[in-house]
Amino acid sequence: MTxxxxxxxASIGAFFRNELTALSQKIKWDFPVITLLINIFGxxxxxxxxxxxxxxGLLLFLGTGFCGGFTTYGTLNMELSQLWFQRRFxxxxxxxxxxxxxxxxxxxxxxxx
Amino acid sequence: xxxxxxxxxxxxxxxxxxxxxxxxxxxxxxRYGESLLLKSSNGxxxxxxxxxxxxxxxxxxxxxxxxxxxxxSSKIILALSTGLLGSYTTFSTFTxxxxxxxxxxSWMMLIIYLTITIIGGFICALLGNYWAATRAFxxxxxRRNN
Numbered sequence: 001m002t003x004x005x006x007x008x009x010a011s012i013g014a015f016f017r018n019e020l021t022a023l024s025q026k027i028k029w030d031f032p033v034i035t036l037l038i039n040i041f042g043x044x045x046x047x048x049x050x051x052x053x054x055x056x057g058l059l060l061f062l063g064t065g066f067c068g069g070f071t072t073y074g075t076l077n078m079e080l081s082q083l084w085f086q087r088r089f090x091x092x093x094x095x096x097x098x099x100x101x102x103x104x105x106x107x108x109x110x111x112x113x
Numbered sequence: 114x115x116x117x118x119x120x121x122x123x124x125x126x127x128x129x130x131x132x133x134x135x136x137x138x139x140x141x142x143x144r145y146g147e148s149l150l151l152k153s154s155n156g157x158x159x160x161x162x163x164x165x166x167x168x169x170x171x172x173x174x175x176x177x178x179x180x181x182x183x184x185x186s187s188k189i190i191l192a193l194s195t196g197l198l199g200s201y202t203t204f205s206t207f208t209x210x211x212x213x214x215x216x217x218x219s220w221m222m223l224i225i226y227l228t229i230t231i232i233g234g235f236i237c238a239l240l241g242n243y244w245a246a247t248r249a250f251x252x253x254x255x256r257r258n259n
Contacts, residue, residue, distance in 0.1 A: 007142050009141070011200075017195070018129065021195070043204060063206075067206070068144065069141050078169070081238035099204075103207075108212060
């Protein structure tokens with residue numbers, strides 16, 4: 001039954017991610033700020049869930065499912081490679097640094113909230 | 114974005130949700146299955162790593178090659194890229210794995226995991242792009258010779 005918890009959680013997470021990514025067409029920023037915020041916020045949420053949710057099933061639904069489906073690593077690296085091919089090396093490096101540093105910090109902050 | 118004022122828009126959202134649902138359900142469980150299958154005694158997160166790296170490789174190939182090659186509709190792309198590969202790969206679990214390795218003092222594994230995730234995923238995405246370009250070129254050359 002655990003696959004249902006993971007699957008449903010991830011579907012909701014992915015839907016929210018899609019809704020937010022749709023906004024990036026409206027924001028005329030030349031930087032993948034939406035994916036950045038999604039990943040940071042998802043890591044923060046997972047930290048909070050890891051610290052406060054103790055029921056195994058609920059943690060699978062919220063953590064492995066929702067947060068796992070909400071955040072994405074494939075799109076992150078695809079956007080990084082796009083910046084690289086466009087020879088926007090500074091932006092590429094900045095996106096790298098912001099995602100990984102604030103992302104990991106986000107999880108640590110979440111776990112201590 | 115989450116508030117809809119008419120019925121048509123509401124139906125459209127439900128449709129989008131169902132399309133993403135199918136992809137995300139499969140993708141997340143592939144990742145979950147890999148994490149169970151590749152569970153190691155030393156606590157190294159092979160599952161997350163395999164899911165993330167393979168997803169990072171396939172996503173550019175899907176977008177830059179398969180989409181054009183098989184004339185995939187926007188719905189199929191939504192299910193496969195946003196749904197399946199988006200949920201198959203994960204960033205949040207990576208941060209949790211990193212923190213766990215740090216907490217347990219497994220410095221060597223932490224450094225290896227960080228390096229492979231940060232550099233390896235990027236290289237996989239670059240390779241995915243080259244793979245797509247190469248396949249597209251082979252198809253093009255093949256058509257010209259016929």
